[in-house]
Amino acid sequence: MSKPSPRNRPLTLMSLGHTCVDVYQGAVAALVPYFVSERAYTYAAASGIVLAASLLSSVVQPLFGALTDRWAMPWLLPVSTVVGGVGVALSGVFDSYALTLVVVAVSGIGVAAYHPEAARVARVASRGSHTAMGWFSLGGNIGFATAPLLVAAVIATGGLRASPLLVVPALAGAALCAAALREVKAPLAATAAAARAAKGTGADDWASFLRLSGAIVCRSIVFVCLSAFIALYVRERVGGGEVAGTAGLFVLYIGGAVGTVIGGRLATRYSRVAVVRWSYALSVLAVAGVVFVPGPLLYGCVALTSAGLYVPFSLHVTLGQDYLPSRVGTASGVTLGLTVSVGGVASPLIGSLADATSLRTALAPLIVLPAIGWLLLRPLREPAEPERPAPVPVEEPPRADTVRGRR
Template sequence: MEPTQTTQTSRTPSGRWSITLLSLGHACVDVYQGAVAALVPFFVSERAYTYAAASGIVLAASLLSSVVQPLFGALVDKWAMPWLLPVSTLLGGAGVALAGVGGSYALTLAAVAVSGIGIAAYHPEAARVARDVSRGSHTAMGWFSLGGNIGFAAAPLMVSAVIATGGLHASPLLVVPALAGAALCVAALRARVPDAASGGGPARVKETVGRDDWASFAKLSGAIVCRSIVFVGLGAFISLYASRRTGGGDAAGTAALFVLYLGGAVGTVAGGRLATRYGRIPVVQWSYALSVLAVAGVVLVPGPPLYLFVALTSAGLYVPFSLHITLGQDYLPRRVGTAGGVTLGLAVSVGGVATPVIGALADATSLRTALAPLIALPAVGWLLLRTLKEPELPGAGGGAGGGEASAATPPGPAADAAARP
């Protein structure tokens, strides 16, 4: 049955405006996660990096992010730190902007590592604020996630426009989205309704009800890691792979990366709508199962049809993206910062740890051979998700739909339509 009652935050103009601003700010942050992969072909062409060296840049952006992101999640579970949003946005942009300055490989690694730390600091607090404003609506969280997907999609276009024109030395121009994103974050924090803003004092952890289901969260996290390796691995090498498989050169590679990221925007919107109708768990399970076939098409099918399979892969990997976030937060209702950090940020960054292995294998064999193992990972994710059940939400009655209200939500379901920006 469609929910008919709304919470105060989701139905007020300020609540919808806050989600809109947070979504736009999220786009300005995640453009830098996409930018690192988009820079890889330029590092290969201008600096003659090997596959392994190029993948090391992706690793540098991901490794520190993967290590420190749970720490930031634990911190925001204890204290609300809204100031992290604009500060981390600026840090993420500054690192990428400096990546092309100078020719030192070590300095390039350091620059993208700084960017990774900024992105790691952003996601747990951003997920907490978005949950607070939306009162746990997974449709509203879908709109918030959509902003990040749009940022990913814009990254190859932005990088190509700047670097193809001015070379790697023009990379400081890439700081512009960070400046806009920091301003959007400040505006979003100011737009929150009074009872959703926690100022900077202790986070309202004690007000949550329910228990943390670590076993289910661990299975979900394992599936997310599989998804992340596939997505980041393809993101790092799809430009080079498509340009050679289609014979279209750099333009064909940029187009493939754009399709990979743009499909995520479509998948995220579809995920929220499908979950409302069929339930989160079935939608997530089917998405992983269908991704197996889509990734196989990317690796095995030559020529222009490659783009169709890239689009299907992107949609399959992103339909469950926002559902990962709400499921994770509902499995850990007392640690929503940690859950948000793992499902929203770590889900993207941890895949970078595997890219040097893909790069080394590509150097030793071929890029196609190196990408072939990615076909099996969505299947592993499906196996982990196969036994998951919807979280038991106090006051929401559980059910297949998962309930829009989270464990931290006051009694009464939130209306999806009212939560849309």
């Protein structure tokens, strides 16, 4: 396998670091079946753990975005990666439900601090390429996808008490982030200066940005609630115990990885807004399949749902940044952070409904949400691409024949 070229190396490092961080977003949902089996948590109590990781993260993520608009804080990347990992690593150590909620919430803060600044750095490293941003987002999807496998390898063999081993990806991610930052130090400084110069230009399109954010909230609720319960749901519908449930969660996450790559490539041929709209329309049918299709075909519906929800993922980020060109950190904090994690707020409602009725009944309302997102997206138009500074021309020395001609 060939090494990444120096031109692509910073984005490769950022993508790998993103993988390590988003392991911890996926790990919280992957831990839910083990909390249910080892600690006899109800659906509502288990979903409360997902809420703990999401709620505080949802609140502070825009704050971190606003801070990175005001001050460049690249040091947040390695620090937040470690914080995110330590919180999940401690989640199986305490028997107390309250302490488990606290450490999972700390992990959520780490993840929240990472994403706005990471999206800004990745945009610089990608030089504005939608396909390149798709690869950055793919790194996070791979982290999601590998989380159930990592959790199963650690917890299924050593129980929840083995959770401190889950800190390893965080340490690797911090090292990758530090290496990426060394590669893009000069471009980051130039971009920060350009952003300060763009302040107050009045180019921000808040109306379109808010519509986009509303659609992402709908998408987030669907994905986070499926993440929290799909392992338990697949076990009910397909059978096969914990292996079948882990496979269902893995399919949900790996389908997102495929969808992200497809989304970046489609955006090079069609407008981002058109691709996002069609993805939401596809997701309505796919989620309906998850709820109603029986037997092993359920895995196919889960994969289609995941792809539909993730085709627009990286496009959400670049659209948000282009709708708010003078507030890239805020846009990243909302599109990549707040509206992604806010879905966890709805998971206890789904869990309570599942306790009162059935898990299948509780998941049925999720079918409507992508349709609402599609309606919100209908009036949107493709934003103008932000102007990027032209390279400074290098003055070449005069040729010898020219010099002779002047004599």
